[in-house]
Amino acid sequence: MAKTPEFEIPPFRTELENPALVEGAMAHCQPFIAAPEHNTDLGFPGELVDNWEMKAVEKLGDLLNKNRALRVYLDSCVKCGACTDKCHYFIGTGDPKNMPVARQDLLRSVYRRYFTLAGKIAPGLVGAKDMTKDVLDDWYKYFHQCSQCRRCAVFCPYGIDTAEISMAARDIMDHIGLGTKYNNEILGKVHKIGNNLGLPENALINTMEGLEEDVEDETGITVRFPVDKKGADVLLVTPSADFFAEPHVDGLIGYAKVFHQAGINWTVSSHASEAANFAMFIGSYEQMHKVAQRIRQAALDLGVKRVIFGECGHAWRVAYSFLNTLAGPWDFLDPKYPKPQHILEVTYDLIQRGAINLDASANDDKVLTFHDSCNVARATRMGDVEGGQFIIPREVIKASVNKFVDMNPDTTHEKTFCCGGGGGLLTDDLMELRIKGALPRMEALKDVVDNHGVTHMAAICAICKSQFAKVMPYYGFPMDMIVSVHQLVSDAILLGTKE
Amino acid sequence: MSGLTLAYALAFYFAVVVLVVGVAFKIGQFWTTPTPLKIPLMPAPMTRKGVGFRLAREVIYFESLFKSNKWIWIFAVLFHAGLVLVVLRHLRYFTEPVWFWVVLVQPFGIYAGFAMVAGLLGLWARRFVVDRIRYISSLSDHLMLALLTLIGVSGLMMKYVARTDIIALKAFCLGLVRFDLQPLPSDPVLLLHMGLVALLMIVFPFSKLLHVPGVFFSPSRNQVDDAREKRHLAPWAAKLDTQSKI
């Protein structure tokens, strides 16, 4: 059972009505500030620099010249208000600064002051503001109350993506020496050790051997979990949580069984033992580039022909949308396969071709629903048709489970709600935000639990899985209600029926 | 020629120059700023043609706004569709003989004027009534609506309340186009109407009216979903590659 926190868990809404505005409702909420070494490890100043006001404006100018999205988004908002009730953090907290446009305005007001004629001559008229400590404090708080989930952008007539603005603001803050402990410490670990958890090579090998034994004990079949196997065909890059966290690890076992059954020769790499690229969260192209290069290096060193990503939302965004840019061209890989590929694309394809056998009755004790991860839904694709990222996971679930129910369509597919822990916010210092931000998803889940007897919710993102396992108990759901999609595959797959 | 005519003529020339140069500058800036990453909002079209359709749906019937909020959508469509027809109707002041289709548009243009004002008032009311929108509105948002509403109302007044000499007005307009200035009727409502239009043109490139070019340049809507097939690379980002090539 969850501990009772010092704040109120938002009650389920009856009519899904908008919350009343409560100014400053979340003004006390911010993540721990990075220690100097967490920043300097990434090449950022250790602490807030002396002339930070000027430096921040300078960095904003730099980003405006480097990123069209930022410029167009800052210029184009008409304050129509269409996005105001679309953010899960606003719905869960009622803090007006969590309305997407209000969040953007924290940066836009500074942009207007220093980069537009109207803001220079009549700041009061257009809401332009000087770069002051108050402004910076608001940036630090509210740009860390955005999970960069892109839901607001779906509803904006100009596609204004608050995620881009949050990323830019975080990049600026890092450049003046104000980073978050959570993100910057983790990025340091990736550079030094190869994964977010700081799991060293021998620990990784031990873990994988342990999983091999577990599966053998359970099924009597030897399913390999190879590490750094030179000459393997496939490099699997998966979030490091898959190596031991629950329910993630059950997903990893699922991937291994699929590979085993399809006769795919695979390996993970200890050099690139992390699919997530937290540099996206801090909006740093340079860091993202550096982290992505590890995957290229590992693929070259191991001589693989394919790169496959495990279940992870933001990781799949960086893989699907950015990897070709950051670490391409991937011309040394087998051109027959997408570069890179998602594990669900692989499994789906094998099911279609009848190359693996699944017995869905193995999961007859469950009624499933599916949480579309925000970044998979709105920033990537799977397969070769538009919207494949919605179809493929559902088809794989339906092949593994007999009973499946979708949640309210206003909360799935492109309109899906973030789990509440994405975008570099999955840290205990933001627990209140995470719990409140989960409200819309919890309401949709409650609906299918009450009306359709749903027992489990499947997800395809390491952050979603960790976040739900943690916050669901606060809403009265058991933490093991959240499962990996490949955990369902793992339960249903008939090992040894295809050799 | 009266000082008034000269002042309005100069104001209009000035306004046109500011509008054209200002918007051209902004478009140039949007155009030349690179996009470092592929960020289309998914599901996104997989071809350029598909992107063309996507943008057309946004521009013609405000697809995303429709998904988002029916009230804002209705008022926005009333205003924008009304504005388009009204502008087309006004072409009769600048063409001689008046083009055939501009003649056809005339009767609709009148209703469109009312639709436009109704849409504006609806949008404006929301800035007071809906607490979320009140919170995000700044003075300039109200002034912009005031400006547009006044333009619309003064235009309608000339049709129904204080009619102006539209023959003389047309001579003035054609004179502007042909650089052969003709006297402008000095009705106060007309002067107000025209002064505000000139003002609107001048503030255009410095205001949120930049959403007009902006909608075409939004990477989340105008990019093709082809990241795995085609390598997308911004020139400034390519330099990082050569520094750390593996």
Ligand code: SF4
């Ligand atoms: S929907 Fe878009 S244009 Fe409207 S207020 Fe929000 S960000 Fe601005």
Ligand code: SF4
């Ligand atoms: S990107 Fe997501 S979290 Fe951020 S403002 Fe938009 S809806 Fe809210």
